[in-house]
Amino acid sequence: xxxxxxxxxxxxxxxxxxxxxxxxxxxxxxxxxxxxxxxxxxxxxxxxxxxxxxxxxxxxxxxxxxxxxxxxxxxxxxxxxxxxxxxxxxxxxxxxxxxxxxxxxxxxxxxxxxxxxxxxxxxxxxxxxxxxxxxxxxxxxxxxxxxxxxxxxxxxxxxxxxxxxxxxxxxxxxxxxxxxxxxxxxxxxxxxxxxxxxxxxxxxxxxxxxxxxxxxxxxxxxxxxxxxxxxxxxxxxxxxxxxxxxxxxxxxxxxxxxxxxxxxxxxxxxxxxxxxxxxxxxxxxxxxxxxxxxxxxxxxxxxxxxxxxxxxxxxxxxxxxxxxxxxxxxxxxxxxxxxxxxxxxxxxxxxxxxxxxxxxxxxxxxxxxxxxxxxxxxxxxxxxxxxxxxxxxxxxxxxxxxxxxxxxxxxxxxxxxxxxxxxxxxxxxxxxxxxxxxxxxxxxxxxxxxxxxxxxxxxxxxxxxxxxxxxxxxxxxxxxxxxxxxxxxxxxxxxxxxxxxxxxxxxxxxxxxxxxxxxxxxxxxxxxxxxxxxxxxxxxxxxxxxxxxxxxxxxxxxxxxxxxxxxxxxxxxxxxxxxxxxxxxxxxxxxxxxxxxxxxxxxxxxxxxxxxxxxxxxxxxxxxxxxxxxxxxxxxxxxxxxxxxxxxxxxxxxxxxxxxxxxxxxxxxxxxxxxxxxxxxxxxxxxxxxxxxxxxxxxxxxxxxxxxxxxxxxxxxxxxxxxxxxxxxxxxxxxxxxxxxxxxxxxxxxxxxxxxxxxxxxxxxxxxxxxxxxxxxxxxxxxxxxxxxxxxxxxxxxxxxxxxxxxxxxxxxxxxxxxxxxxxxxxx
Numbered sequence: 001x002x003x004x005x006x007x008x009x010x011x012x013x014x015x016x017x018x019x020x021x022x023x024x025x026x027x028x029x030x031x032x033x034x035x036x037x038x039x040x041x042x043x044x045x046x047x048x049x050x051x052x053x054x055x056x057x058x059x060x061x062x063x064x065x066x067x068x069x070x071x072x073x074x075x076x077x078x079x080x081x082x083x084x085x086x087x088x089x090x091x092x093x094x095x096x097x098x099x100x101x102x103x104x105x106x107x108x109x110x111x112x113x114x115x116x117x118x119x120x121x122x123x124x125x126x127x128x129x130x131x132x133x134x135x136x137x138x139x140x141x142x143x144x145x146x147x148x149x150x151x152x153x154x155x156x157x158x159x160x161x162x163x164x165x166x167x168x169x170x171x172x173x174x175x176x177x178x179x180x181x182x183x184x185x186x187x188x189x190x191x192x193x194x195x196x197x198x199x200x201x202x203x204x205x206x207x208x209x210x211x212x213x214x215x216x217x218x219x220x221x222x223x224x225x226x227x228x229x230x231x232x233x234x235x236x237x238x239x240x241x242x243x244x245x246x247x248x249x250x251x252x253x254x255x256x257x258x259x260x261x262x263x264x265x266x267x268x269x270x271x272x273x274x275x276x277x278x279x280x281x282x283x284x285x286x287x288x289x290x291x292x293x294x295x296x297x298x299x300x301x302x303x304x305x306x307x308x309x310x311x312x313x314x315x316x317x318x319x320x321x322x323x324x325x326x327x328x329x330x331x332x333x334x335x336x337x338x339x340x341x342x343x344x345x346x347x348x349x350x351x352x353x354x355x356x357x358x359x360x361x362x363x364x365x366x367x368x369x370x371x372x373x374x375x376x377x378x379x380x381x382x383x384x385x386x387x388x389x390x391x392x393x394x395x396x397x398x399x400x401x402x403x404x405x406x407x408x409x410x411x412x413x414x415x416x417x418x419x420x421x422x423x424x425x426x427x428x429x430x431x432x433x434x435x436x437x438x439x440x441x442x443x444x445x446x447x448x449x450x451x452x453x454x455x456x457x458x459x460x461x462x463x464x465x466x467x468x469x470x471x472x473x474x475x476x477x478x479x480x481x482x483x484x485x486x487x488x489x490x491x492x493x494x495x496x497x498x499x500x501x502x503x504x505x506x507x508x509x510x511x512x513x514x515x516x517x518x519x520x521x522x523x524x525x526x527x528x529x530x531x532x533x534x535x536x537x538x539x540x541x542x543x544x545x546x547x548x549x550x551x552x553x554x555x556x557x558x559x560x561x562x563x564x565x566x567x568x569x570x571x572x573x574x575x576x577x578x579x580x581x582x583x584x585x586x587x588x589x590x591x592x593x594x595x596x597x598x599x600x601x602x603x604x605x606x607x608x609x610x611x612x613x614x615x616x617x618x619x620x621x622x623x624x625x626x627x628x629x630x631x632x633x634x635x636x637x638x639x640x641x642x643x644x645x646x647x648x649x650x651x652x653x654x655x656x657x658x659x660x661x662x663x664x665x666x667x668x669x670x671x672x673x674x675x676x677x678x679x680x681x682x683x684x685x686x687x688x689x690x691x692x693x694x695x696x697x698x699x700x701x702x703x704x705x706x707x708x709x710x711x712x713x714x715x716x717x718x719x720x721x722x723x724x725x726x727x728x729x730x731x732x733x734x735x736x737x738x739x740x741x742x743x744x745x746x747x748x749x750x751x752x753x754x755x756x757x758x759x760x761x762x763x764x765x766x767x768x769x770x771x772x773x774x775x776x777x778x779x780x781x782x783x784x785x786x787x788x789x790x791x792x793x794x795x796x797x798x799x800x801x802x803x804x805x806x807x808x809x810x811x812x813x814x815x816x817x818x819x820x821x822x823x824x825x826x827x828x
Contacts, residue, residue, distance in 0.1 A: 256406045259450060263399050270392040276324045277388050281381035284317045285809055288378045292806040307365035314377040315358040321381050322351060328387060341467035342460035343513045347380075347387040349467065350508045353474075353501035354380040360494040367491065371801040373498035376505035378809050383508045386816070390513030393521045394536070398453045400524055401533045405446050405751065410533045412440040413748035414543065414762055417550075417739050426735060427548050430699040430726050437701070438543060439550040439739055440759055443746035449535065452749040457516040457537035458773045459780075466509070466784065473788065474503035481795060499795070505808050506787030511816040515776025515823055519769040523828040527765060532751070532758035534765065537773075539749040544770040546698065546763050550728075550736065553704035555756040556690075556714065557592045561683050564596045565661055568675040570646055578674040582666050584609040585622050585633050589705040593664070596678060617641075618730050621664070621707045632667040635707040639665050639672065646672040662708045680708065682717040689760040690718045696764060703728045703736045765828055772826035776819050783815040 287310065290297040303310040322329055325347075332348025335341055354376050367373045404410040417423040417437040427435040482496035516537050524534055534540075569575055583597040588611040601607070611624040611631075620641065621634015632638055639647055644667045648656075656677050657663050666674045693700060702709070704727055715722045728736055750766075752758035787808070794803050 260402060260406070262450070263395060263402060267392070267395045267399060270388060270395055273324050274385065274388045274392055277321055277381060277385040280317045280321050280324075281378065281385045284314060284381050285378040285806075287313065288375075288805040288809060292804055303369060307369040308362065311358060311362050311365055311368060311375065314375050315355070315362060318351065318355045318358060318377045318380060321384050322355065325351075325384050325388065328384065328391075336467060336471075339468075341464045342456070343387060343390065343463050345467050346463045346470075346509060346512065347383045349471065350376075350383050350501075350504045351380040353497070353504045357494075357497040357501040360497045364491060364494045367494060367498075371804070373495060373800065374502070374803060374805050375498075376501050376805050376808060378805050379505040379508050379510070379812060382809065382812060383510050386510045387513045390517045393514075393517040394454060397517075397520060397524050397536075398450070400528060401453070401535060402449070404528070404531060404533050405449055408444075409531055410446075410751035410753055411442060411444070412752050412754040412759075413443045413446065413743075413746035414438060414750040414752060414759065415441050415739075415746070415748050416542065416546070419739075422735050422739070426550065426701060426728065426732060427699065427726075430701070430724075431547055433547060435548060436546045437548045437550055438546045438763060440752065440754060441740055441746065441748075442742040442754065443748075443751075444742075444744050445746070446751060447745055447747040452535035452538050452747075455536040455538035455749075458540075458770075458777055459512045459516050462777050462781070463509075463512065466507070466781075470504060470507045470784070470788075474500050477503055477792070477795070502803060503788065503791055505805075506791045506811075507784040508787075508808075508812060509780045509784050510812045511776070511819045512780045514816075515780060515819060516769075516773045518776075518820065518823050519772040519826065519828055522824070523765045523769055526828065527758070527761060530755065530758035530761055531753035532762050534762055534769075535749050537769075539762075540766045540770045540773070542749055543763055543766040546766075548699040548701060549693070549760070549763065550701040550703070550739070551756060551759070552590070552740075553592050553702050553706060553709045554590065555754075555759070556683075556686055556700075556702065556718075557680065557709070558683055558686070558755070559595045559598075561681055562592055562596060563679045563681070565677040565679050566656070567677070568648075568656070570672045570674060573668070573671075573673040575674070577668075578666055580607060580609060581626055581631050581668060581673070582633055582676065584611055584626060585614075585624050585631055588614055588624065589616065589622050591622065591705050592709065593678065593706060596676070616705050616730050616733075619707060619710070622705060629669045633664065636663065636665065638707065639667060642667070642670070644670065644672050648675070664708065678708065680713070680717065685757045687718045689757050689764075690720050692764055693760060694720050694724055696767065697724070698763070699724050699726065701726050701728055703733060768826065768828045772823045772828070775826065776823040779815065779819045779822055783812070783819075787811065 286295070287297065287301060289295055290301075291303040291310070300306045300309045301313060328344045329348045329351060332342070332344035332346070333352065336345045336349065357373070358375050358377060361368050361373060361375060368375060415438070417426070417435075417439065420435075423435040423437045427437055478496040478500040481499050482492045485492060485495055520534065520537065527534055567575065567578070569578060579597050579600050583594065583601055585591075586594040586596070587608060609626045611626055614622070614624040616622055617634065617638060620638035621632065623630070623632055623634075623638075625631070632642060632644070636647065636653070644665070647665070653663050656675075659679070661677050661679045664676045664678060665672065666676065690700070702714070702725065709727070711722045711725055711727055714720075714725055750762050752762060790811075791803065794800070
């Protein structure tokens with residue numbers, strides 16, 4: 001039988017399981033084979049119909065894709081991305097219009113549909129448990145906010161008493177009080193003016209009467225006296241009038257003159273104090289050494305020959321030292337009773353106890369002559385001397401910083417981003433810890449200059465804990481030993497006072513005032529060279545834990561870093577017009593390339609054209625309208641994206657930009673106008689401080705409006721890792737502008753001239769100064785603990801004669817030298 005031509009219907013029927021099965025072909029229908037020549041073919045062996053059709057029927061029973069899937073159903077698989085714009089929009093539409101939601105298409109089993117993300121989801125960086133800033137912020141909020149609860153008042157203004165059955169909700173009024181002397185302490189009493197008008201819950205029946213008394217019709221004159229109004233606010237006036245002198249800033253020329261005069265008066269008086277105390281400490285110490293080691297001295301000044309004269313001379317030296325440092329003694333004792341001890345308190349207690357013991361020994365000179373007790377006046381004078389030197393260092397630092405602040409040289413305040421959400425958003429993808437983001441903000445006036453200069457430091461915090469402990473131990477030891485040696489009341493009292501002064505002399509910590517002021521003195525001398533100012537140790541507390549900074553690209557590429565190599569003009573564009581358009585656009589954007597045209601525009605800045613509808617296209621370049629013409633200034637991708645024709649070939653561009661240069665194109669009204677070939681160089685000072693930031697693992701956030709400023713280029717030019725740099729996207733430029741916008745007043749504890757080296761040097765200096773101060777405090781703590789241990793051991797063995805004043809004087813001199821060596825060798 002001849003072959004049958006098959007069409008598409010026959011083929012589809014063959015693979016259709018529902019089509020009728022055709023009868024088996026007859027043997028005679030088979031095509032003749034090679035054996036047919038000459039002999040008849042042997043008929044095939046007959047088989048059952050079911051067996052002959054089984055293999056074919058298995059193929060026919062398989063699911064045909066042509067019938068199960070229609071061509072219109074074939075689509076690309078839908079894949080969802082977490083936090084994608086499409087997913088968020090779909091979720092929003094589903095929430096707003098649930099009735100319009102269409103059923104989702106059936107996904108293939110391989111593609112997994114993830115749940116739609118929450119629209120309000122904001123990834124938050126977990127506050128690390130060891131984060132210092134997270135702990136300090138929580139404790140500061142608890143200390144600086146005091147809540148006052150006022151009861152609801154009756155219509156006549158009197159508070160009502162609520163019974164157990166009637167407990168209306170209380171109205172809570174939060175009053176934030178700031179202690180201008182000590183920012184970490186809430187004052188014990190609050191000015192009555194803040195509480196002058198408590199909250200009154202007005203009943204509906206008295207609305208008319210209240211409105212008549214609390215409202216003013218501005219359209220017509222009213223005879224009421226403003227003082228009769230029941231709402232008064234004079235908090236700002238109180239804060240300004242009651243503000244202490246040291247908390248005021250350099251608001252005007254008169255304040256600046258007053259601060260200057262106060263600084264120089266303090267420096268003169270402290271210099272005289274240090275001179276007098278140094279002379280008294282040397283003479284008193286020499287008399288003690290002469291008594292112990294037989295040094296030459298006048299006969300009437302020797303303890304062995306004239307004990308009463310020796311005691312009187314030591315007492316006289318102590319009184320002279322007390323008169324010289326009367327402000328230190330008085331302030332230290334007052335702060336002890338106020339539970340706010342500081343370095344002055346430790347020096348004051350050592351001096352006062354030594355004076356009391358010397359006065360008691362004046363009536364029992366035999367106890368001193370027989371070395372039963374000792375006079376520790378040299379240790380007291382040494383402590384006052386070191387305290388005076390520390391205060392002199394503070395005043396010298398203030399005089400050094402005053403010129404930069406008063407002359408507006410350091411006009412950029414160093415501040416931290418206080419908005420936590422904004423800081424997390426800006427630093428996302430750079431650090432894993434709680435973000436402490438620092439930046440610069442231009443300011444006209446700096447406030448609280450003297451307040452930050454004389455702020456509490458780490459040594460004061462140490463003395464706040466150490467002084468009460470030493471006082472309690474001294475009282476217990478002196479009373480216990482006085483009872484054991486109760487021969488007579490007068491002798492026991494004299495012995496107890498001498499033991500009391502001995503405990504303070506052993507724990508005097510003579511160099512505790514220097515552990516913070518010496519690093520600050522060393523650091524401020526270096527900061528001044530870069531026109532940067534660190535006012536006091538408050539600066540260290542504020543910025544020692546900074547882990548990221550935010551600057552503009554112009555800080556990394558200052559003037560002179562970007563140079564113009566050549567210009568190529570296209571079509572009939574005039575070179576003057578091209579330069580003016582490019583200069584106007586870059587000046588308006590604050591680009592690092594605005595300095596390219598400075599030489600061509602010297603004396604012609606008034607010719608710059610106005611830019612309207614400015615926009616920055618991410619990583620591409622600048623766009624704006626000048627004289628009703630659209631001007632583009634960016635890289636090759638920007639021109640290609642806006643369909644600008646006439647661009648040079650890529651090969652030609654590579655020839656013009658050999659040596660790491662960049663090609664920037666300018667187009668006006670859709671026509672290519674010019675090509676600028678620029679050369680970018682790394683600044684040496686910026687390179688050094690970026691290296692230092694990389695060592696400290698501090699990330700740098702850069703705001704840029706230039707297509708030539710990329711992560712790869714910054715990393716190559718300054719030889720740093722790309723992981724520590726982040727180019728802020730254009731959507732975050734508004735947050736950057738908010739945090740760096742110029743302000744009229746600023747109360748920051750650090751300031752600089754706006755240059756990158758000075759800014760970074762201050763932040764790294766705060767870390768170094770804190771490390772040095774912590775080392776000094778550890779050494780002074782060790783000296784105090786060891787001194788008290790020595791006293792207890794010798795007293796337990798009743799070896800009173802060994803605990804002489806010369807021994808403790810040499811002991812403190814050695815510890816002072818070790819402390820100064822350890823603190824002074826630290827790199828700032």
